[in-house]
Amino acid sequence: MDKELLKIENLTIGFPTKSGIHTVVDHVNLEVGKGEIVGIVGESGSGKSMTSLAVMGLLSEEAQVSEGSIQLNGQELLGMSREERRKIQGKNMSMIFQEPMTSLNPVMKIGTQVGESLKLHTDLDKEAIRGRVIEALASVGLRNPELLVDQYPHEISGGMRQRVMIAMAIINHPDLIIADEPTTALDVTVQAQILNLLKKIHRDTGSSILFISHDLNVIKEVCQKVVVMYKGVIVERGDAKEVLKHPKHEYTRKLVASMPDQVRKSQNTKKLLEVQDLNVYYKENKKLFSSKDKRKHIIHGMSFDLYEGEILGVVGESGCGKSTLAKTIVGLNREYDGKLEMDHLKPQMVFQDPFSSLNPARKIGWILEEPLKLKGIKDKKQRKELVNQMLTEIGLDPSFANRYARELSGGQRQRISIGLSLMRGEKLIIADEPVSALDVTVQSQILRLLLKLHDEKNLTYMFISHDLNVVHHMCHRVIVMYLGRIVEMADVDELYDHPCHPYTRMLFDSILTDEEKETTDSITVNEILPETVDGDGGCPFYGRCRYAGENCLSEVPTLTDIGTPGHPHLVRCERIAYGEKYTAAD
Numbered sequence: 001m002d003k004e005l006l007k008i009e010n011l012t013i014g015f016p017t018k019s020g021i022h023t024v025v026d027h028v029n030l031e032v033g034k035g036e037i038v039g040i041v042g043e044s045g046s047g048k049s050m051t052s053l054a055v056m057g058l059l060s061e062e063a064q065v066s067e068g069s070i071q072l073n074g075q076e077l078l079g080m081s082r083e084e085r086r087k088i089q090g091k092n093m094s095m096i097f098q099e100p101m102t103s104l105n106p107v108m109k110i111g112t113q114v115g116e117s118l119k120l121h122t123d124l125d126k127e128a129i130r131g132r133v134i135e136a137l138a139s140v141g142l143r144n145p146e147l148l149v150d151q152y153p154h155e156i157s158g159g160m161r162q163r164v165m166i167a168m169a170i171i172n173h174p175d176l177i178i179a180d181e182p183t184t185a186l187d188v189t190v191q192a193q194i195l196n197l198l199k200k201i202h203r204d205t206g207s208s209i210l211f212i213s214h215d216l217n218v219i220k221e222v223c224q225k226v227v228v229m230y231k232g233v234i235v236e237r238g239d240a241k242e243v244l245k246h247p248k249h250e251y252t253r254k255l256v257a258s259m260p261d262q263v264r265k266s267q268n269t270k271k272l273l274e275v276q277d278l279n280v281y282y283k284e285n286k287k288l289f290s291s292k293d294k295r296k297h298i299i300h301g302m303s304f305d306l307y308e309g310e311i312l313g314v315v316g317e318s319g320c321g322k323s324t325l326a327k328t329i330v331g332l333n334r335e336y337d338g339k340l341e342m343d344h345l346k347p348q349m350v351f352q353d354p355f356s357s358l359n360p361a362r363k364i365g366w367i368l369e370e371p372l373k374l375k376g377i378k379d380k381k382q383r384k385e386l387v388n389q390m391l392t393e394i395g396l397d398p399s400f401a402n403r404y405a406r407e408l409s410g411g412q413r414q415r416i417s418i419g420l421s422l423m424r425g426e427k428l429i430i431a432d433e434p435v436s437a438l439d440v441t442v443q444s445q446i447l448r449l450l451l452k453l454h455d456e457k458n459l460t461y462m463f464i465s466h467d468l469n470v471v472h473h474m475c476h477r478v479i480v481m482y483l484g485r486i487v488e489m490a491d492v493d494e495l496y497d498h499p500c501h502p503y504t505r506m507l508f509d510s511i512l513t514d515e516e517k518e519t520t521d522s523i524t525v526n527e528i529l530p531e532t533v534d535g536d537g538g539c540p541f542y543g544r545c546r547y548a549g550e551n552c553l554s555e556v557p558t559l560t561d562i563g564t565p566g567h568p569h570l571v572r573c574e575r576i577a578y579g580e581k582y583t584a585a586d
């Protein structure tokens with residue numbers, strides 16, 4: 001190992017409970033060398049964040065460190081006074097949190113917050129600090145840093161806020177940066193930009209990074225070494241790629257196996273849903289003295305079919321209209337024109353956050369019985385039996401009927417939400433990011449449950465997700481959406497083997513590892529993406545496309561079929577329409 005920077009020995013942390021001390025970090029030993037990136041991976045409750053908070057001295061008052069030592073550059077951190085800590089934080093080490101909105105002060109200007117540690121640790125005057133802040137904001141890829149310094153966190157996007165947090169963390173060139181799930185709350189492309197940025201900072205400054213994540217792909221992408229934590233204990237450690245390729249511990253194996261590369265096929269040709277030239281609008285608040293409602297055009301002329309038994313994936317960044325599409329199909333949005341036909345079906349929806357769709361004042365049994373009452377089943381005993389049967393089908397004990405939603409874990413709540421969508425016997429389920437809020441192992445359990453129910457009950461899913469790995473695992477066919485339009489649609493194998501639209505390829509590139517990028521004809525995500533443009537005057541992707549030419553601005557490109565008979569592969573791109581191919585040399 002390179003010269004040791006951070007050394008954690010026998011770290012043990014617990015919380016007092018009625019029945020004694022509950023240990024959450026148990027004799028953890030960990031080293032980070034100078035210039036190294038070490039990942040800690042594990043699900044929530046594994047102790048990974050507690051370990052990083054202990055290093056930063058940010059443990060809550062109740063937490064008790066009963067044993068161990070944490071040394072930075074040979075200096076013991078445990079037992080330091082607040083004053084001694086302040087001298088180190090921001091100067092020798094800094095932290096990037098998962099949710100910048102909660103860690104940035106909402107009433108303080110961005111410039112003041114980013115410059116805070118310079119004020120504390122240097123003799124620079126106000127002007128010099130402002131200059132350094134502008135430099136730091138520019139170095140993390142933020143445009144117009146001179147204007148940004150005078151803005152507040154709520155005035156900028158989530159991706160920009162995360163860049164501000166990173167600027168804050170690096171402004172004093174710390175030896176160690178602790179990044180705690182820094183990309184978990186972000187879109188897939190923004191995630192890739194932030195990871196690229198962290199790697200660039202590591203290359204340019206030589207800072208060491210302790211990288212905490214539940215996402216194995218992210219760990220593989222960024223870290224040289226990894227430790228795997230489970231229930232407060234390190235169960236495996238080693239070279240990141242090696243550990244993830246040949247996991248030894250049972251838990252690591254379970255983590256790695258939680259996303260098997262399973263591709264599924266559907267042969268059915270019975271149409272359950274027909275969407276033709278669908279335009280969806282969002283009604284904006286009527287202006288004072290104006291007689292007209294203002295409508296924002298969200299979805300532009302979408303056409304596709306969904307076949308019985310099929311799992312159709314819809315991918316795209318937030319704001320692409322995928323959730324609006326889902327809500328329109330289930331009848332939660334009536335501002336649309338075009339054809340939306342559903343063969344006498346009442347599609348049911350499974351949401352990302354099941355908590356909001358489960359009545360907190362009612363027991364699970366009551367919630368699951370509701371659709372049966374609406375269906376006209378009057379016999380209480382029969383309803384109870386059907387509820388028990390559904391609980392068993394979704395992998396829960398019938399005793400869950402007597403619990404409240406707040407007493408359940410995220411995964412259990414999502415099981416209930418899936419069960420609820422099936423209580424009336426409906427066959428078409430629209431699942432909107434159903435696993436994005438869950439831990440990786442729970443994610444895989446819910447995905448398996450969805451596949452099991454799909455097979456057993458011959459269900460049809462529209463599966464909306466920003467996670468390309470999950471979509472690959474689940475779906476037969478995939479729609480890629482960009483700013484309210486389909487930009488590519490094909491069978492899952494075809495799309496993942498031959499992504500054609502520059503936007504699709506950019507999405508895929510954001511999940512490739514460095515190694516794969518070297519051997520793939522791929523498009524690198526720009527460090528700084530231009531703002532999206534409204535596509536009414538030309539290709540909606542024009543502002544972000546490195547292949548854009550003059551032709552692309554004349555009109556919105558139409559969908560061209562480049563597939564084979566029976567296997568359409570639709571792409572909305574001028575250059576594809578003219579038979580051009582993109583190459584790495586482009």
Ligand code: SF4
Binds near residue numbers: 540575
């Ligand atoms: S039409 Fe032009 S701008 Fe749009 S994706 Fe194709 S090459 Fe890029």
